[in-house]
Amino acid sequence: MLNRWFRLIAAWAVLWVLLLAERGLGQERASDPLPSWNDGAAKNAILNFARQTTDRASPQYVRPEQRVATFDQDGTLWVEHPMYTQVVYCLERVPVVVKERPELKDREPFKTVLSGNREAMARFSMKELEEILAVTLSGMTVDEFQAEVKRWLATAKHPRYQRRYTELAYQPMLEVLKFLRANGYKTYIVTGGGQDFVRVYADQVYGIPPEQVVGTAGGTKYGYDKSGRPTLTKEPKLLLNDNDAGKPEGIHLVIGCRPYAAFGNSTGDRQMLEYTGAGGGARLMMLVLHDDGAREYAYGPARGLPDTRVGTFTSQLADEAEARGWVVISMKNDWRRVFSFDPEVVPTPAR
């Protein structure tokens, strides 16, 4: 009887070992974790960083609980041109809000939004934009807001690509997120965009749960609805402006430790990268340069690219990147594809 058991177990073990070997071979065959990246300095920087900080024998080894990587969103993880997605949302919400609050109808800047005059809207001052944001992003409960954003995202389309905004994440960056997570890194979004807005889709689009989204955040107010059920209502009070110096401040507030890697694309990410780089050991700081008007957009004004109001990458930022050893990612040269739906794969250019 015992002998029979031995044979059964032996057969089972052999099957199991063969299966494991098969899987191991399969993994080796498809082993490039960054298939949408051309070979080059940018791709190597990512691969080397992961190797140096996860190899126990490396002097730059980082313990798993300290592995934190932060990513700006707009222009770093997804398209921000011609206008930040959240601003489009807010502008498109104005008619709904005006229906509930008709007194806004004849008041600027709401009047201009209702007129549909896009050129006039493009000239809005920061104060006017803030007024629109305040009115469209507060006054409702957190649950109502989430439902509204979800509804909007399900149908709204990007004017150039004619695809939903949630399809416009950069495929190479999705691979970096996945690769760093596979190496034990917690991946955080640290965005100038609204924390509550980004949380609605971050899990679906980036595999990032709500508690790993740090963003510009307003206060909420605890109360009770008519049936006595507790509610949190979004207030027009700004708690954290998660841009520029606000990024390291927000990282400290929500995460509480210094990242080992930080990715951005504009001057608003400068302090986050500085703060990350000021830690000891191996740190990875990278900036996406939008130099690919054919597949995406071209804007700087660094390296002679056009100067736009959205996602500015100045020559000063390029100089600081060079001085501090931050790696600039050329969208044109470093990315074999930009979106998951890109039909064409660009081969590695000769360097």
Added chain:
Amino acid sequence: MLNRWFRLIAAWAVLWVLLLAERGLGQERASDPLPSWNDGAAKNAILNFARQTTDRASPQYVRPEQRVATFDQDGTLWVEHPMYTQVVYCLERVPVVVKERPELKDREPFKTVLSGNREAMARFSMKELEEILAVTLSGMTVDEFQAEVKRWLATAKHPRYQRRYTELAYQPMLEVLKFLRANGYKTYIVTGGGQDFVRVYADQVYGIPPEQVVGTAGGTKYGYDKSGRPTLTKEPKLLLNDNDAGKPEGIHLVIGCRPYAAFGNSTGDRQMLEYTGAGGGARLMMLVLHDDGAREYAYGPARGLPDTRVGTFTSQLADEAEARGWVVISMKNDWRRVFSFDPEVVPTPAR
């Protein structure tokens, strides 16, 4: 040759299976995940909640990414009498701060602190305490603050137990934290205490990393030191008062979703428990009642316990707990031991 391999693998597999079986039996023998809890309603509530929300066949199953449990700290996870640990820290920091800022020496409330008159200190108004907190918890960099707190915790002793404060975590609650984590829950501290203060030791004491500590938080200011190195300096500006309604507000700010379990011990935790309970499905709300003056402290004023200023558990809170089905944990009856160093284990009382 192949045959030899088969036999080798068979032998290895048998060894392995025997080992696994042995381990399984061992685990079953020591299978009580809450050994410091007496059998009873409180212990059962915890065990049932974990079973209901992690069993895939249960109608109240909760997906792993949604499993969030929040814990108040002072009086729920560790001792808060005769005074909150952080307030003791702040009072003991006053002489150091006055050495750097001698102009405070003759000003109240600092003068009283320097006099050492504990009775007068116990009468401090909220405004006076806030002044002491502002002066001792801001003005330094985040790194300096962490180093100071670490140094203090290494030597400061609790006046009654004559042990370091970090030894005064409740053993039964440490078991709950571990048990819920083993069931896939992310365990968060949601404390009225200072977020930066608690983060210094939360990992060591509770196994909770900095990003899972939500607390009363002040702003920080990004800047550069003399050598040009980026710094974050603690400011006296309050961002989040993580008490009462501030607890659900802080949970939304940092975690971004509703907890499935919440533990507290005082009126400051009421809104957190209400907010937790207002979600659908199985939710676990528990309150620690300090009814054990022999092993710890006895205070209410619920159930005729003494009324103190620290960690108030009112009759109104007890009524709400009963009405809403929150489980009250009797320290005296439910806990076989209070601290890990307790020599004695109290048997389950007859009920």
